[in-house]
Amino acid sequence: MPTLVAQNLAFGILMGGLYGLAAVGLSLVFGVTKFLNVAHGELLMLGGYASFWIFTLRGVDPFLSLPAIAVLLVLIGLILYTLLFSRMVKLPEADKIKNTLLVGFGVSLILQNLALLFFTADDRGITTSYAGKAFTLLGVRFPIVRVASLAIALVCLVALHFFLRRTYTGKAIRATVEDWEAATVMGINIQQVYLLAFVISAGMAGMAGALVAVCQSIVPTMGLDWTLIALVVMVLGGLGNILGTFVGGIALGVTHALTNIWPGGEYREIVALLLFLVVLVSRALGLFGSKEG
């Protein structure tokens, strides 16, 4: 029994890193632009399929193709932002939030539908030659692809953290989060900052998707589930807090692991969403932390 709990917890933590990587882009865009990109899960899905096809058609290892996936998703993000989201930046706050939400839904619907047409509804996964390899520590099994994924997620998040803290551009992004009007007065180009946040977010989502294809499996309809996972992690970790997002991801991973033990894996999503609703409503009521709702 203790080994079972330890094994579940280990898997939860390993998955949690991936959840953090999946959520950090959503959180960054929400913090910077104040709009919620509900097509975030579909960007993850595209990253997963890109990695899958590069592996299947060209035989490129999914870990080696990660930078290429990131670049591809940055380009897709660039197209989506310039074509659609940039049009709504100047709207009044309430309209901006609502319209970007609706446009995001349209985008997710289109991407999901096109993926179904092109990739079929089959479950796909990347099985590398080393997929089954694992090491055992204190009786707990650690599959190496999952450990590598956690490490990559951590590296990405730490890199983003230092980019935002130490570089001039990163500081401009944070200034925009604090007060976009004051940032404009200081000569920061808001449109550029928004675009940058959006493409970084897309790139991170793409890498997360590629890692999901390695660790689990991908389907065209996975977008909504991953958008919800990212939302839960974002709310658990605190908005705009990069390292907090990582902690939120681990927290969700561990929650999933505990639900696996009781009441059972099929209640995973329900427990996570209920947790999300409780945190959301208590934040709105100002029970703990700042009032954000």
Added chain:
Amino acid sequence: MSGKQIIAIALIIALLVLLALLPMVIKAEYSINLAVLVLLYLGLAASWNILGGYTGQTSLGHAAFFGLGSLTTRLLWLNAGWPFFPSLLAGCGAAVALALLIGWPAFKLRGVYFAIGTLALAQVGNATVANLWPAISSLPAEYLATYQLAPRYYLFLVVAVLTVATAYFLVRSRLGLGMMAVREEEEAAESLGISAFRHKLLALVVSAFFAGLTGGAFAFHFTAYYPQFPFAPTWTFDAMMMAYIGGVGTIVGPIIGALFFVVTRELLVLTLQGVQFVVLGIEVSLEDLHLTVFGLLFILVVLFLPGGFVEAWGKIRPVFERRTKVKEVSLAS
């Protein structure tokens, strides 16, 4: 009553008579089923519109009320052996009860938080029902033997007409004006003594009631489906898209939206059936392209034509009217 109003009422009555006569004129099951689908989507879109359109609360949890209405009706009717109509009313009651239960916490959330909160709630319902009732729900053989399409059609017709009529009279009442005031500017409405919370809750309850009613009709019509199916998020998104494409926050918007949605989908499926081409060695079948088309149209409406087809008609109409006026003037002189 002005001449225009009399003409409008006469037209509506004529349309209703035509719709009532439809199953007697058209015998093809295919056409009746298509009409049923239009009415089903109309009920969904018009009930979403009461909360999402007139009160400005973009709910992404509409499927929860539709699903709960369908689940309750089906369980009482088929499993508990109740007669159908009490089961249908119980389905509506369950949807209203859920609305009252979640209303207080849900309306503590504003804007995007309300949207994602209701979405999460609907997904909780979706996953719970999938766990508790995993087996497909089929009509028993004795019901199947006597299955008739016409009563189903009439039920959907009554449901859709009731939904649209309620929305029509509601938005012309004091309460409806309050709902729209809350949509435009919550703080300003509050300062005029309009309780934003009460009006939002009222809109949610009315919206849930008719979503539940449509769900009950769904449970009556479909012979076999998974109980989870009406809880799927698509029902919410479809309703929202139809309301927007037709004209959000208008009475005719959902009607046009539902008609357009079902007819276009059918045409696309029929024309694209079997159309295939090969890209990068992948065989692509275009049969299900309609969601891409609606998604694109939806984005274009949100970005460029927030009033949907209703607004487009409002923009085109003066062109026609000016022409007729010019004619009248030239005749008079």
